[in-house]
Amino acid sequence: MRKLRYAIYGLPYYISISYWRKNYKNIITTFFAIFGLAWTFVEAANHFKMAIAVPETTPLSFSLLLLIGFVLSLLINFPKLIHIVTIADTDIKVELLVANYLNLEGDKVLSTNSTFDTTHSDNFISPKSVQGQFYKKYYKSISHLDNDLTNSLANETPIMTLNRTKSKNQQYSIGTVAKLTHIKNAPFWKVWSDDIEFRSYWLAMADVNEFGKPTSNFENLQVSLGELWQFVATKGHLENLIIPILGSGRTGINEKRERILQEIIFSFVAFASENKTRKLTEKLTIAIHPSDLLKHDINFYELCGFIEFTCKFKSSKNFGRSQGI
Known part of the structure; x- marks a missing residue:
């Protein structure tokens, strides 16, 4: 069932111009390899008079062979939508996956602003953002979410008190994490299963003004990730x-999505490798929304290579942040 969902996610990308522009050479090469192999087999069978049923070469059989070769080449080059690597010298896995983040099971990370504002008035928090979609899926009221955030931040000290009338005034440092606990009903086909408990980690990554305009940068991402791993390792x-x-949409980080993904991978692998006594998780799943794959020309295969390289050579003294695939 899971693989079927991934195949469905991949269909829009499969018929996109972006996919064909990147992969038409691979498809053509695969087609000729399949066709050549099949033709060689037929010729060899005829030459050695092998006792097998080799159809007579006719326009119809030739066309059928071409069609089979073409279909197989398309199937072989169907876009890769999942890649899993184990970090060297650990049992922690890193999974790169094309899927809707909200539909996956596990504890979830989402970016937010440093005042932990939640209001949707005047589009302060966009319903289209990850935070807006998360709220719609798991909460019935803003007051409920605000109460959860307030309780989670009770032991955190604000760095500043603002003077606003339409949003929150307690501002926290970049990298502050609020951990919330949620209960959701088990799927209807699991009638005997208990309800599912999971947590969400709300990560302050951007300052936001009184109009809801965020201000963030790549350094905020790096600082926030370090604080996140530290928090998860402890709590x-x-x-x-x-x-x-993180930070690719409404948070306002002006970096390509591939660069953000590389930083998430590098930061996690580095922390997991250097902190053997405090295990963060069994598996980190980095979810790329199918629409991002289409709109932003993300090269999934290059990211798979980056994960392989990072997980294997993360201990190398010569491996720095400026080095890539």
């Missing part, structure tokens, strides 16, 4: 951790 629950492309 987490070893559940699978799911993270989207």
Whole structure:
């Protein structure tokens, strides 16, 4: 069932111009390899008079061979939508996955602003943002979410008190994490299962003005990720951790999504490798929304290579942040 969902996610990308522009050479090469192999087999069978049923070469059989070769080449080059690597010298896995982050099971990370504002008035928090979608899926009222956030931040000290009338005034440092606990009903086909408990980690990554305009940068991402891993290592629950492309949308980080994904991978692998006594999670799943794959020309295969390289050579003294695939 899971693989079927991934195939469905991949269909829009499969018929996109972006996919064909990147992969038409691979498809053509695969087609000729399949066709050549089949033709060689037929010729060899005829030459050695092998006792097998080799159809007579006719326009119809030739066309059928071409069609089979073409279909097989398309199937072989169907876009890769999942890649899993184990970090060297650990049993922690890093999974790169094309899927809707909200539909995955596990503890979830989402970025927010440093005042932990939640209001949707005047589009302060966009309903289209990850935070807006998360609220719609798991909460019935803003007051409920605000109460959860307030309780979670009770032991955190604000760095500043603002003077606003339409939003919150307690501002926290970049990298502050609020951990919330949620209960959701088990799927209807699991009638005998208990309700599912999971946690969400709300990560302050951007300052926001009184109009809801965020201000953030790549350094905020780096600082926030370090604080997140530290928090999860100390107060987490070893559940699978799911993270989207942080800061790529409404948070306002002006970097390509591939660069953000690379930083998430590098930061996590570095922390997991250097902190063997404090395990963060069994698996980190980095979720790329199918629409991001289409709109922003993300090269999934290059990211798979980056994960392989990072997980294998993360201990190398010559491996720095400026080095890539």
